[in-house]
Amino acid sequence: MVFSSSSLLSLPILPSTFHVLPTSDPPYKLLQTHPSLTLLSKCKSMQNLKQVHAHIIKSGLHNTHFALSKLVEFCAVSPFGDLSYALLVFQSIENPNQIIWNTIIRGFSLSSKPIQAVEFYVLMLLSGVEPNSYTFPFLLKSCAKFAASHEGKQIHGHVLKLGLDSDAFVHTSLINMYAQNGELDNARLVFDKSSFRDVVSFTALITGYVSRGCMDDARHLFDEIPVRDVVSWNAMISGYAQSGRFEEALALFSEMRKANVSPNESTMVVVLSACAQSGSLELGKWVGSWIENRGLGSNLRLVNGLIDMYAKCGALDTARGLFDGLQQRDVISWNVMIGGYTHKSHYKEALALFRLMLRSNADPNDVTFLGILPACSHLGALDLGKWIHAYIDKNFQSFTNTSLWTSLIDMYAKCGNIEAAKQVFNGMEAKSLASWNAMISGLAMHGHAHTALELFSKMADEGFKPDEITFVGVLSACNHGGLVDLGRQYFSSMITDYHISAQLQHYGCMIDLLGRAGLFNEAEALMNSMEMKPDGAVWGSLLGACRIHRRVELGELVAKHLFELEPENAGAYVLLSNIYAG
DNA sequence: GGAAAGTAGT
Structure with missing residues (x-):
């Protein structure tokens, strides 16, 4: 058992001899169609709502739990709402029923301070209202949101005591809570121990594995789902996309179509992003016509994705055409086009x-x-x-x-x-690693070699672990400063102390450094030790070194490589002619 | 009155 018995006892749970007082509500049908309450569903702001609230009071509906719960619901849950107003209304209610308590908890779970949902839950218990199967999904969502692992476990204890663990919604919420808190083993345990598994709880667990990057576990579960729905397909496709496995994402999408599951807008958002990142213009175009055929051309989420896809696939003009045709643009529309x-x-x-x-x-x-x-x-x-x-x-x-x-x-x-x-x-x-890197490279670029290297040791002092980009900066500092010995030291330290394998750019710095110093044999030896083929920049820096040291024959050899690699590069011809001139 | 997926960059 994962849950220690002591943790279950620290939150109070009262005997259910307490019960909610019967309300004096008139028949449900009368209330449901009451004009004040139909107005409520049309509210678009708190100002609207306050007017409706006045109506409710005038018509005497404020004595009914039904009207009050609708009022609280709007304030607590609607994007136009105001949770503090919901609390004011709540305080004015004599014996709030379960629905009203639950709605406030739900409001907190959506707020920026979800921990208050748990505090409110404790108040609910203290006032003698027993939580039900609606209470826990909101509560567990709050625990997932602020990574309240300990509270989540205590609440799990309450679920077990009340026998609500067989409720489908509660069950999935538990899995989701553990998965989001990074406790995948516990999520799996809840899932495995329950006879009640449906496509939703499968998907919750899959999403947990996806967030950890465990795509194989996720796929295994996915293949076990008896009847997959569109959400489960979307979760799996987006999982592959998130882990950079775009081809598998797109392959799964075509499998989904073969399985006759209709994609929805979310599917297309994910597929577009996979197309953008993998350069799959053809499939992206197909999604474009899918969007057009359904008249979704003004759906910004889709069209922004489409613009991004066209831009990243190199079709900048098509992207711009779509962008210009938009009636409404949000900041993302601008960002994808500018970024494109x-x-x-x-x-x-x-x-x-x-x-x-x-x-x-x-x-x-x-x-x-x-x-x-x-x-x-x-x-x-x-x-x-x-x-x-x-x-x-x-x-x-x-x-x-x-x-x-x-x-x-x-x-x-x-x-x-x-x-x-x-x-x-x-x-x-x-500061982040990237900011240290930018500063070190910047100093190197400006020829402040020693300041750059000082910053490098300061960075280590402050506990940052350099990465391959840091060493590009460090080696380029040595290069700009002509610091051959230091360059050699940093280069070998990078490989042996920091276990970073040398990339083309690192070799480029070193070969440039050695070449400028006239150490052609060492530069050649380093070039031969490279796992990858040298690029134009490497040959180019060597050619530059040949010019400095007037090495005509070597220069011709190097230039030959360069002409083959970059026949368009006029700089190479200029350098060679300078060598001859010299 | 409720649970799972879902846009731009680092």
């Missing part, structure tokens, strides 16, 4: 679209800036970069998104303002 341009190195178009976005009074968010800042870096658009920095300072000051600040560091460094980059870096409260 940047992704395909169409930086000028990205900048132009960003300017259009500002003129259209659309508000950019952090993702917009993550799409546009790399474009600023590549174009050296320092002024726009500065403007964005000021905008972020003004509107996103409290943002904990470290990648935003990292992007700013990178932008300043690449636009030549290393001092501003340092300022942003030093101003970051919580």
Whole structure:
């Protein structure tokens, strides 16, 4: 048994001699069709609701549990609602019934402070109202949301005491709670021990495995589901997509169609994202016609996905056509289009679209800036970069998104303002590995080799573990500083101490460093030891070294490789002619 | 009055 008996006792559960007082509600049918209550379902704001509330009081309905529970439900659950108002109404109710208690708990489970659902549940127990099978799904969802593993287990104890573990909804909620809290073994135990399994609880467990990246376990379960529904297919397809296994995701999608299960909008959202990331333009086009045939051309979730897919597959004009045709655009529409341009190195178009976005009074968010800042870096658009920095300072000051600040560091460094980059870096409260990397590379780029290397050791002091990108920065610092010995040391330390295998870029730095120092034999030996074929940049740096050291014959040999690899590259011909001239 | 999947970037 996973649940210790002591944990079950720490929350009170009262004997069920308490019971809810009978309400004085008039017949249900009369209430259900009452004009004040039909109005309630049409409310679109709290102001609407307060008017309806006044109606309810005037018509005397505020004495009925039915009307009050509807009122509470709107305030607690609707996106236009206001939980504090729900609580005010709740406090005015003499003997709230189970439904009303449950609705408040549900409201807390949806709020930003889901832990209050548990606190409210304790109040419910203390006031003598017994929880039922509706209470626990909300409660367990709260525990899943704020990773309250301990509370979740105690609540599981209550479920068992009340004998509600055979309720399908409670059962699935338990599995989901454990899965979301990362306790997959417990989720599995609940699932295995129950004779009650349906497609929903299968899917809850599958989603747990997917979130851990255990795709094989997930697939095994999926294959065991007696009757699969569209949600279970979607979960599995999106699982493959999330773990980068796009081909399997798309293969499963075609299996789904063969099984005659109709895809829904969510299916298409996932499939589009898999197409975008795997470059499957043909299937993406098919989804495009699926959307059109169903008249879903103004569904932003789908069309944004379609724009993203076209852009990532290189069909930028088609993407832009769809974007321009949109009647309504949300921030994601702008972001996918701007990001699409940047992704395909169409930086000028990205900048132009960003300017259009500002003129259209659309508000950019952090993702917009993550799409546009790399474009600023590549174009050296320092002024726009500065403007964005000021905008972020003004509107996103409290943002904990470290990648935003990292992007700013990178932008300043690449636009030549290393001092501003340092300022942003030093101003970051919580630095990430990426921000250290950006700063180290930035310093290296500007020839501040020793400062970069100092920062590298400071980074280690602060407990960050360097990755392959860190070493690209470190080696490039050595390269820019002509520090051959240090370069050799860092290169071998990377492999032996940090267990990072050398990539093309690392070899590129080293070969460039050795070549510039005239150590051609060592550079050649290193090249021969590479597992991968050297690219144009590697041959190019060697050719540059030949020019510096006037090595005509070697230069001809190197240039031959380069011409084969990059016949279009005019730089290679220029370098060779410079060698001859020298 | 209720449970499982589901957009943009790092």
